[in-house]
Amino acid sequence: MIEVQHLTKRYGPFTAVDDVSFRAEKGEVLGFLGPNGAGKTTTMRVLTGYMPASEGKAIVAGYNVFDQPIEAKRRTGYLPETPPLYPDMTVREYLTFVAKLKLDAMSKAERNERIASVMKKTHVDDMANRHCAKLSKGYRQRVGLAQALIHDPEVLILDEPTAGLDPKQIMETRDLIRSLAGSHTIVLSTHILPEVAQTCQRIVIINKGRVVAVDTPENLTHRLKGAATLYVQVDGGPNSIDTLRAVPGVQSVTVADQSNTLVGYEVTAEVNHDVRRDVAHAVVSSGFGLVELRPMRMSLEEIFLQLTTSEEPQQEAQHG
Amino acid sequence: MGNTVRNVATIAGKELRGYFGSPVAWVLMGFFALIFGRMYNAYLDYFVRQAMQSQFGAPQPTNVNSDMIRPLLQQASVVVLFLLPMVTMRTYSEEKRSGTIELLLTSPITDLEITLGKFFGAMAMYLGFMGVVFAYILVLFGLGSPEWKPIISGFLGLLLLGASFIAIGLFISSTTKNQVVAGSATFGCLLLLWIINWSADSAGAPWNEVLSYLSVTQHFEDFGKGVIDTTHLVYYASFIVFGLFLTLKSVDSERWRG
Numbered sequence: 001m002i003e004v005q006h007l008t009k010r011y012g013p014f015t016a017v018d019d020v021s022f023r024a025e026k027g028e029v030l031g032f033l034g035p036n037g038a039g040k041t042t043t044m045r046v047l048t049g050y051m052p053a054s055e056g057k058a059i060v061a062g063y064n065v066f067d068q069p070i071e072a073k074r075r076t077g078y079l080p081e082t083p084p085l086y087p088d089m090t091v092r093e094y095l096t097f098v099a100k101l102k103l104d105a106m107s108k109a110e111r112n113e114r115i116a117s118v119m120k121k122t123h124v125d126d127m128a129n130r131h132c133a134k135l136s137k138g139y140r141q142r143v144g145l146a147q148a149l150i151h152d153p154e155v156l157i158l159d160e161p162t163a164g165l166d167p168k169q170i171m172e173t174r175d176l177i178r179s180l181a182g183s184h185t186i187v188l189s190t191h192i193l194p195e196v197a198q199t200c201q202r203i204v205i206i207n208k209g210r211v212v213a214v215d216t217p218e219n220l221t222h223r224l225k226g227a228a229t230l231y232v233q234v235d236g237g238p239n240s241i242d243t244l245r246a247v248p249g250v251q252s253v254t255v256a257d258q259s260n261t262l263v264g265y266e267v268t269a270e271v272n273h274d275v276r277r278d279v280a281h282a283v284v285s286s287g288f289g290l291v292e293l294r295p296m297r298m299s300l301e302e303i304f305l306q307l308t309t310s311e312e313p314q315q316e317a318q319h320g
Numbered sequence: 321m322g323n324t325v326r327n328v329a330t331i332a333g334k335e336l337r338g339y340f341g342s343p344v345a346w347v348l349m350g351f352f353a354l355i356f357g358r359m360y361n362a363y364l365d366y367f368v369r370q371a372m373q374s375q376f377g378a379p380q381p382t383n384v385n386s387d388m389i390r391p392l393l394q395q396a397s398v399v400v401l402f403l404l405p406m407v408t409m410r411t412y413s414e415e416k417r418s419g420t421i422e423l424l425l426t427s428p429i430t431d432l433e434i435t436l437g438k439f440f441g442a443m444a445m446y447l448g449f450m451g452v453v454f455a456y457i458l459v460l461f462g463l464g465s466p467e468w469k470p471i472i473s474g475f476l477g478l479l480l481l482g483a484s485f486i487a488i489g490l491f492i493s494s495t496t497k498n499q500v501v502a503g504s505a506t507f508g509c510l511l512l513l514w515i516i517n518w519s520a521d522s523a524g525a526p527w528n529e530v531l532s533y534l535s536v537t538q539h540f541e542d543f544g545k546g547v548i549d550t551t552h553l554v555y556y557a558s559f560i561v562f563g564l565f566l567t568l569k570s571v572d573s574e575r576w577r578g
Binding site for chain 2: 011045048049050051052070071073074076078080081082084085086087088089093097098100101102105147
């Protein structure tokens with residue numbers, strides 16, 4: 001449904017997006033993740049036909065956005081970072097204007113029906129006659145979303161759709177996005193990590209204009225965890241470390257924290273070795289108290305930081 | 321084709337709503353009516369005195385068309401020069417500043433349709449100014465019997481003049497995010513085009529001809545006399561097309577530069 005091949009965008013000597021390729025299948029929600037200034041907005045602007053790429057191509061809903069921009073735009077809904085509202089129009093007037101721009105000629109009644117249903121879907125119908133200038137941030141964002149949905153596009157491109165919303169609105173927006181998935185192909189950008197985990201089937205992590213990783217949220221956490229790591233807290237002083245080291249399958253043990261007789265260890269096991277049972281047994285049979293034992297999964301935040309700050313795993317992940 | 325007309329009309333309608341939905345249109349038209357009304361009054365006064373003197377055997381007979389309407393239209397063109405930059409200054413710069421340009425440029429319409437829509441929207445606003453002029457002139461038909469043909473040609477000239485100003489204004493507005501910069505630069509340009517022929521006489525060949533050809537007001541004069549010369553039509557038409565062409569290119573280059 002969306003195919004981006006070797007996309008490069010340069011602003012003078014500055015390369016904002018560098019050889020980015022990815023694809024999104026029909027009905028999929030693709031999360032675009034990266035720190036500020038990574039090239040997310042630029043990529044989205046190229047996808048929506050707002051600006052041409054310096055190199056490479058982008059195909060949206062079967063149309064090349066450079067060669068057949070009108071056809072591609074007809075099938076794309078776009079919510080920019082700042083919702084493009086006209087302050088002196090009411091919500092209804094604004095959506096009528098956008099509907100006229102994006103939809104083929106239709107009767108007034110038909111168009112009004114369409115507008116009413118989109119307003120209902122995005123929960124802005126109670127503000128229909130309010131001027132856009134007087135809307136709260138949450139409503140602006142949702143009117144922006146209504147604008148993107150008005151022509152029932154096959155592809156939705158949302159640039160930080162939940163930015164500036166309160167927690168309840170964020171949940172509502174995520175529910176809305178999830179309900180749109182399936183019938184629409186959605187690309188959304190964000191730098192809020194739990195958001196992608198909750199709404200997206202696949203994640204593209206982008207940093208400094210380059211794709212760093214493309215995978216499902218689950219796979220990313222698994223893959224980057226590397227060898228399984230356990231957190232073990234033992235009551236019995238620092239000499240308990242030898243007991244842990246002696247357990248077969250344990251690769252290394254490091255002290256994570258310590259208070260009085262309680263010592264927390266990070267135990268790294270060899271690949272494909274589940275050492276939890278043996279570790280528990282060894283601790284207890286040596287006469288120490290086992291206070292806590294849990295697998296340490298890397299959170300998305302850690303993965304993200306690892307991918308976007310260090311150089312080495314970045315290269316690895318790219319070929320993975 | 322039908323789609324193009326529809327899209328242009330949608331944009332033009334939106335522009336017009338922007339003018340009349342805010343105080344912009346009303347303030348500008350109010351001041352235009354006030355200033356032009358003051359000029360009208362002064363000319364009428366002068367004309368009535370002239371007419372009375374000619375009754376007592378002054379050398380020249382007076383004529384409503386050449387002594388009143390023609391100079392009035394000339395004055396109207398000057399007022400228009402002052403006010404039109406304020407009409408066009410927001411067209412593109414406001415959209416760029418607020419980010420709504422992103423909506424327009426990602427909608428299934430062409431850049432040309434957007435530009436034409438904005439052009440016709442501003443033209444519709446300008447027709448409001450001309451309506452004011454027309455209303456004043458209409459009063460003269462009640463007082464005397466002016467010839468209507470030179471009035472029609474004068475209005476055609478005024479229309480073309482305004483269209484040229486709007487085309488320049490659109491282009492300048494498309495180059496900046498700042499309305500004030502757009503407005504003052506447009507005003508400066510129009511002023512320059514107005515006075516460009518002032519030094520024509522002392523410039524010597526071939527510059528004097530070039531300079532007076534470039535002057536927007538020079539071409540306007542004949543229309544007031546009731547003369548519709550193709551030279552002037554070509555001048556204004558090429559002016560408008562060139563302005564709109566520059567606007568299109570400016571929007572396009574913005575896309576590439578980001």
